[in-house]
Amino acid sequence: MAVRALVAVLSAGALLATAACGGSAPSGAAGAASGRDEGPVKIGALHPVSGAFAVDGQQMRRGAELAVEQLNRNGGVAGRPVELITGDTQGKAEVGQSEAQRLIAEGAAGLVGTYQSAVSTNVAVVAERNKVPFVMDVTASDAIFTHGYRYSFRVQPGSTVIATAAANYLKEVSARTGKPVRKVAFLHEQTDFGRGAAEGFTKAAAKLGIEVGPDISYDATTVSDLTAQLTQVKASGADVLAVAGYYSDSLLVSRALASVKPDLDAVWGVSNGAYDQPKFVADAGPGAELYFNTNYHYDATKPETIALRAEYQRRYGDPMRTGAVLAYDAVQVIAQAVAKSGSTDPERVRDTISTQEVEPLTVGNGPISFDGKGDNRHAVPVLTQVQGGVIKQVHPPQIAESEPDYSVMWRQR
Secondary structure (H helix, E strand, O other): OOHHHHHHHHHHHHHHHHHHHOOOOOOHOOOOOOOOOOEEEEEEEOOOOOOOOOOHHHHHHHHHHHHHHHHHOOOOOOOEOOOEEEEEEOOOHHHHHHHHHHHOOOOOEEEEEOHHHHHHHHEEEEEHOOOOOOOOOOOOOHHHHHOOOOOOOOOOOOOOHHHHHHHHHHHHHHHOOOOOOEEEEOOOOHHHHHHHHHHHHHHHHOHHHHHHHEEEOOOOOOOOOOOOHHHHHHHHHEEEEEOOOOOOHHHHHHHHHHHHHOOOOOEEEEEOOOOOOHHHHHHHHHHHOOEEEEEEOOOOOOOHHHHHHHHHHHHHOOOHHHHHHHHHHHHHHHHHHHHOOOOEEEEEEEEHHHHOOOOOOOOOOOOOOOOOOOEEEEEOEEEEEEEEEEEEEEOHHHHOOOOOOOOOOOHHH
């Protein structure tokens, strides 16, 4: 669908949604009418803090809150304090759309979010229509960046970048360990996120001579057991299982694998929302051991990242996930643009975001800097593995903390 037509369709939906909430937010200058140019600098944060993805959403909101606290401890931006105004997407695209409209009407100089590609797709249209910058912290789908939007930016590496790296890393690691990969079964959730990961991986794998099949999808919001799907994987003769899913459904995959025990050499997460999380180690127990994942990752070598994660652990009693660190980085992108431009005018903030460089707390090969489509040109995927109950970076070699162990735990019992 052409961008102009897509904007028109979703704009109508946004207005209806706002009206249903009792609001009357007009587009464009709504923020100015709400006092954007005076009082605190408002940054909007949209995450799923209720519903099926609430654990991740709450982490990310806290990451954004910590960023705002840090900014205010340092005197705010442009001589003004910073205020985080928040919205709960509930993990639903239409709710994210109406919440984005509300935050813009309340005077947000920019938005961060959202964790789910389907939600970000709708929020990007609202941001475009209102000419307010939207900095995505976690959003894998590349489709958003094919419409020529001017106000959408992304901190994490996109789906194609991660999926291509995942295929290349698999080829390299399997060859290095003497068991070159032959055939990959791909299991993924069925929205833009999972489908994009599977398509990108399959395309990259074909160029490397790796067969991919079967391709199996499921509904992450309703699935409660994946034993049948893993039985299908076992019957396929694949020697590697790739998984692109959110946290809860990926945990279900690990439980089904422990039961079915297919004849695999490795379990290979692709943008997976669980397999590089300490919570996964706690929830899956020994069954989490040796799972790989190619994804974005916090920079474990950076003192500022270590200090931030320690503060999060102290305050909330829970390890800070990379999604929360990305939310922190996304807030910094907007705040630095306000500081550099000396303005909360969304157009000036947007223009500054497009040209500035921001030092990230997540892994990259340089500062956060956006290309013409809005993608962070320095974002780098990292291969991690659960080893001894700890998430370790294992590839590429220049950032590896440990050698990859190309095997699955159930073969070692």
